[in-house]
Amino acid sequence: MQAGKLYELTIHEAHELLRSRQISSLELTKSVLMRIAEVDGSVRACVTVAEDAALQEAKKVDHYINAGQEISPLAGIPVLIKDVICTRGIRTTCSSKMLENFVPPYDATVVERLKAQRAVILGKTNMDEFAMGSSNEHSAFFPTHNPWDLSRVPGGSSGGSAVAVSTDEALYALGTDTGGSIRQPAGFCSVVGLKPTYGRVSRFGLVAFASSLDQIGPLTKDVTDCALVMNAIAGHDPRDSTSACHPVPDYTRHLVPDIKGLKLGIPREYLVEGTQPEVRAALEKAIDRLRELGADIDWDVSLPHTKYGLAAYNIIAPCEASANLARYDGVKYGYCAGSAGSVIEATERTRQLGFGPEVKRRIMLGTYALSAGYYDAYYLQAQKVRTLMKQEFDRAFEKYDALVTPTSPTVPFKMGDRLDDPMAMYLADVCTLPVNIAGIPAISIPAGFAEDRSPSPGSGPGQGLPIGMQIMGKPFDEGTLLRIAFAYEQATYWHKRRPPI
């Protein structure tokens, strides 16, 4: 391994080299920081890089290794964290002007858990403001670019995290997923992204968007790394009453390349109108591969309530957001536009200047849907439809071990294409959001490439646009998802391809 290319390593590869003292954490961290300096000017995945703190932590880990101490799988490994998760002493902005200078006085539980493993925290990744968006174009600071084609979006809202992993700016990253915000960018950038079961990972220290939907999860270069990160972050936390007491398995035990006899259903509603032919073709090929590996495939599956998912999500998420974002009033923390005029005038000015257009749109929508006279028609009806969708999944999982769909109906779209049309933007999440509505886990893994029909100069021959495959599972059955994903990954090379940057 060339010293300059250490950033290309996966977690499990780097761990072996660290443990056997073939490399040091300092060398690895320096290599990744160099990679950030090299490519981040083009892709803009990072909001904050905490170089000094990262180098210091790396030296500490090396000290432990040199003293002959056993190290945990994430020790000394550089990670980037989505900028919606609190990091003590490192600015946490939610890519919003409202929190541009907010420095959390405490760590989120997931950050504490990574630190307990002696992970090297490099900094924070860009996102759609307050995680509201599907393209990273709603960041108040700057958009992030897709490394497979810089004129296209990386997906969102964890776009920065997905791009960072795809371009080797970190060995892995944490993201959050409210309607697809881990899986959709993972699919758009050709990395692995897992949304765990609602309650599987503590959300203490996560800035809330839609509390009944939000989950934290890993974005990694391969499925093995995904299992390793899950081992670190999953589990009950007394500080998050929605976190589950359900026992946490050793996820690496599910990394067996054997899916013989597993029953996989392909729900036809997920090949919605508007699914690009390339996406459908890639999915069919991937499913053929799963069949060759011994899975029992059933194409004749229907989840008829799927078509209500988008409408239900677009009520529930903004309603919860309008309540969660009421706290930004410029008093306790965050942006404050000054105290001229009445208290109401001052609050309005702070929120007018602190929030961007998409955040305002969702606060408006949520406030409207929750207001007197509309509550029953919108919020209550959406929550009832949610029950029906959950029951439909429960029935499907009596018959199938997992369900397989595209992660998104399209390949990454051009920047600016959907910015003025919120409904078109929301469609990007149509395959992923039913998972959040039902609280179940799902993983997106690389499943092929579509040839770029309008290649840009420098994109090189054979470089297409990534296509993701989504696998959905039963509550707390992340293990089966990892097993299917691992078996598929071992039989393909998609995860080995790197973007032309």
Added chain:
Amino acid sequence: MARLTRLGLSEEEVERCSLQLSNILDNFDILRQVDTSGVSPATHIIPQQGVLRDDVVVDSCSLAEVLSNAPSQEDGCFTVQAILE
């Protein structure tokens, strides 16, 4: 509506927003087609039990940490504008 949200929207923003909102709201009508008679609303999508813990005092942030991000503070308190006129 705009007043309720305390967003201080400009006239132009209100106009653009209401157009986009009515587009989005049209999409909600599809939900009314669903027969939900006898269906209870989903409050906890993954059932949870035993979330109560003993009421024990534990360490939290110090006063200085709590105030460290305050736009304005005085004598160890957040400064708030006069509410009564």
